[in-house]
Amino acid sequence: MAETITVVLDVNGVGKEISVEPRKTLADAIREDLGLTGTHLGCEHGVCGACTVLMDGEMVRSCLLFAVQGAGAEITTIEGIGDGGELHPMQRAFSEYHGLQCGFCTPGMILAGIDVLRRNPDPGPQEIREEMGGNICRCTGYQKIVESVQAAAAEMSKEGVSA
Amino acid sequence: MKPAVFSYSAPESIEEALGLLAEHGSEAKVLAGGQSLVPLLNFRLARPAHIVDINGIGELSYISSNGSLRLGALTRLTAVEESGDVSSGHPIITRAVSHIGHRAIRNRGTIGGSLAHNDPAAETPALLLALDSEVTARSAGGERTLSAQELVGDRFFETSLGDDELLTEIRIPALAASSGWGFQELSRRHGDFALAGVAAVVTMDGGAISSAALGAFGGAYAARLPEAEAALVGAEAGEAAFAAAGERAAAEFPTTSDVHGSEEYRRHLIGVLTGRALAEATSNTGGENG
Ligand SMILES: Cc1cc2nc3c(=O)[nH]c(=O)nc-3n(C[C@H](O)[C@H](O)[C@H](O)COP(=O)(O)OP(=O)(O)OC[C@H]3O[C@@H](n4cnc5c(N)ncnc54)[C@H](O)[C@@H]3O)c2cc1C
Ligand code: FES
Ligand code: FES
Numbered sequence: 001m002a003e004t005i006t007v008v009l010d011v012n013g014v015g016k017e018i019s020v021e022p023r024k025t026l027a028d029a030i031r032e033d034l035g036l037t038g039t040h041l042g043c044e045h046g047v048c049g050a051c052t053v054l055m056d057g058e059m060v061r062s063c064l065l066f067a068v069q070g071a072g073a074e075i076t077t078i079e080g081i082g083d084g085g086e087l088h089p090m091q092r093a094f095s096e097y098h099g100l101q102c103g104f105c106t107p108g109m110i111l112a113g114i115d116v117l118r119r120n121p122d123p124g125p126q127e128i129r130e131e132m133g134g135n136i137c138r139c140t141g142y143q144k145i146v147e148s149v150q151a152a153a154a155e156m157s158k159e160g161v162s163a
Numbered sequence: 164m165k166p167a168v169f170s171y172s173a174p175e176s177i178e179e180a181l182g183l184l185a186e187h188g189s190e191a192k193v194l195a196g197g198q199s200l201v202p203l204l205n206f207r208l209a210r211p212a213h214i215v216d217i218n219g220i221g222e223l224s225y226i227s228s229n230g231s232l233r234l235g236a237l238t239r240l241t242a243v244e245e246s247g248d249v250s251s252g253h254p255i256i257t258r259a260v261s262h263i264g265h266r267a268i269r270n271r272g273t274i275g276g277s278l279a280h281n282d283p284a285a286e287t288p289a290l291l292l293a294l295d296s297e298v299t300a301r302s303a304g305g306e307r308t309l310s311a312q313e314l315v316g317d318r319f320f321e322t323s324l325g326d327d328e329l330l331t332e333i334r335i336p337a338l339a340a341s342s343g344w345g346f347q348e349l350s351r352r353h354g355d356f357a358l359a360g361v362a363a364v365v366t367m368d369g370g371a372i373s374s375a376a377l378g379a380f381g382g383a384y385a386a387r388l389p390e391a392e393a394a395l396v397g398a399e400a401g402e403a404a405f406a407a408a409g410e411r412a413a414a415e416f417p418t419t420s421d422v423h424g425s426e427e428y429r430r431h432l433i434g435v436l437t438g439r440a441l442a443e444a445t446s447n448t449g450g451e452n453g
Contacts, residue, residue: 002168003170003171005171021164022169022170022214023164023165023166023167023168023169024164025165025201025205028164028165044165045201045202045205045206046198046202046268049265049267058241058270059266059267059270060267060270060271061198061267061268061271063205064198064201064202064271065197065201065271066171066197066201066216068171069216069218112267130353130354133265133352133353133354134264134265134266134268
């Protein structure tokens with residue numbers, strides 16, 4: 001049995017101690033050790049964005065981090081962005097504007113969309129396309145994703161919430 | 164589990180990291196942002212027995228400027244991109260870094276890791292060649308200064324760093340007041356690795372070019388373009404001089420064919436991009452660059 005290391009991961013405000021091999025990626029630990037399967041794995045080499053999570057507020061690829069590197073950071077996954085039973089405005093917009101079909105890319109897309117609005121609450125369609133270019137979707141053709149992010153931006157400014 | 168088994172340490176100081184590198188030698192790999200190394204580990208193209216994670220070494224992450232610029236090797240690409248100290252004195256760096264991958268990649272990826280990885284299609288090595296930069300490399304045995312050329316020159320996915328050496332700092336000299344810069348690359352989609360690109364720094368004396376530095380990427384390895392640079396010295400800035408330099412650049416750039424583009428196409432691109440980068444550089448000399 002290879003060496004394991006004990007770390008406390010703070011995911012969505014809940015600290016949990018896990019024991020992992022250093023080679024276990026943060027994505028695998030989130031899915032397998034914490035049971036949070038909303039974080040998806042597509043390419044496992046940084047290209048598709050399906051595994052996107054927020055680490056101390058910054059969007060990162062959880063397939064390119066090791067679980068042991070998550071110690072001491074605040075990690076947010078797709079499960080952590082809503083408010084109890086309430087969807088986050090970005091989730092609502094994806095649902096209303098058909099920003100998803102199979103849903104595989106969606107957790108990453110939603111977190112990336114929130115990251116875009118955090119930096120610019122009112123981005124144009126071209127900016128959304130460029131900023132979200134690191135997330136790949138095989139279904140929607142992107143049009144509806146862009147519309148969803150714009151709709152979420154409008155909704156959030158109306159409600160006075162920030163990303 | 165994607166990567167092969169490795170043991171792991173997370174030193175908190177440079178000294179401690181150098182000790183670990185000395186101890187593990189060629190069995191060890193430094194882990195910075197992991198945006199190039201972890202894909203290699205996940206594919207098992209790299210199978211180091213030991214990983215030295217330098218992310219906990221706060222003293223490796225800083226941006227300091229007094230005309231010339233000093234960047235700690237562990238400075239994240241996003242921090243470089245967003246730094247006012249970088250954009251005020253060296254806007255060419257701000258522009259070049261914005262072309263590296265996507266936001267999520269730049270949030271983790273580091274300037275030192277990008278240089279040490281020395282991907283022939285990467286922006287950083289060619290940029291730092293054009294800017295006449297130098298770096299500090301440290302090992303348990305001491306410290307040395309290398310020019311960017313000595314570090315990455317003529318090399319493909321490797322550098323002249325020893326197994327026991329850590330890249331600690333990158334230094335970029337101040338740009339002359341009478342100089343201008345241009346940065347041009349072509350990639351299939353925003354955020355993709357470039358098919359080809361050129362970084363240009365040009366110093367002017369009235370309407371004539373007194374010196375030019377060109378760093379090109381997207382070929383066999385990042386390279387300066389000395390023939391094109393020589394052709395520019397003393398020339399009047401303008402279409403004719405840029406086209407002549409572009410022709411030389413296309414001829415001298417070390418490149419080959421691969422799945423992304425033929426050698427012929429890449430030479431053509433380097434010629435065109437050299438012309439465009441020079442036009443950009445000569446139009447923003449004298450501090451008008453933004
Ligand atoms: C989807 C995607 C798109 C990308 N697109 C681009 C792009 O368009 N352009 C581009 O240039 N790059 C691109 N990259 C690569 C990215 O920029 C990497 O972040 C960068 O190349 C490596 O930096 P890092 O800090 O992540 O290094 P790591 O991956 O941690 O390390 C890379 C190598 O450098 C060594 N190393 C790191 N730091 C040091 C040090 N201080 N001293 C000695 N050795 C060290 C490591 O041992 C390893 O061999 C992309 C990556 C991905 C996943
Ligand atoms: S699974 Fe992490 S980027 Fe594709
Ligand atoms: S909805 Fe299927 S991959 Fe995006």
